[in-house]
Amino acid sequence: MTGLPWDASYQDGPAPWDVGGPQPAVVRLAAAGGFTGAVLDAGCGTGENALHVASLGLPVLGFDVAETALAIAAENAQGRNAEFTVADALGLHRLGRTFDTVLDCGLFHTFDADERPRYAASLSTVAKPGATLYVLCFSDAGPDTGPHPISRDDLREAFTSQTGWAVAAIEPDRVLTRFHGDSGAPAWLATITRGQACIEVSVR
Template structure:
């Protein structure tokens, strides 16, 4: 595993432990945006999120956890929802705010640690995780899911789009159905309504993207 570099040490959250993805790459989330688009930054919303919005899947106040440059946030906001996009990468958030201003879309962006979402002091009826959960190892997921629980209204919905372990061309952090079920348990206050096969587009997987799961998870 790569040693922790200076880019990992330069973090706005004092004492934040680098995530497994950061340790694997030797690079902070913010540094991923310093030399052009990050591998997951496709410059437009994910098709699964566009479809979800068209089907009326969003309701109430919306949180986009790990929003990056804000393409999904802005797409949901363009449908008239109050959306907060949060990320630990300040460079990505600056791009997101610039995109929002350039397109005349009202959306809010804030820096936040995904493991400390309760510090936002707000709750949301819909929470979107597009490509964040799959960057966390199994030992990190309980803390992240507890963080999601702290900001999701009872009766609210969390949508997770993540790399799947099924099929050729899987992404670098594939997740199984069983791992999703292990993360979001009834004992933890969750009901998994559906886990459906889908696709995640990246800058390196071709036009069809990589195999994914699209999970619909209810807060009970």
């Protein structure tokens, strides 16, 4: 899909999900040693989460479809070991690289039900066996949910052995936006492990 609608979100000031720093959940994961090896930030936006992880000394690649956001991320990199590129989330095999840790902060909930398994399968093509994926997405456990809230079942139905994954945990959390006040919106933080299963869902 074209990135133009997403790019427009960054052209007249910060996007609704651009809070000027890393998400608290990502900071906690990083402090607990949750990120190891080469890291992929899926739907990185202006790169605050990617740059926080890179500040720990880890190599990070962030991808998005919004070129304006990626330009801001690259400008803010300031010599840290972070790269940013345009990529299609449903065709990540084209990156030609694999990663030990993958972060999805706010991308999964933008896909509809038919796209989610394709996206999960696409992620599996760039995740090493045993890699860890963290998904932070809007939760359906209100009140004051964000747009396109996701249920625990939505996560489990997308990240299956058929798409190359095993869900280890789905815990309630919060995700900051520019419109939900200091405490943010209800979220799920899912911890998911890359398995060895054959991928049966098309990633074309």
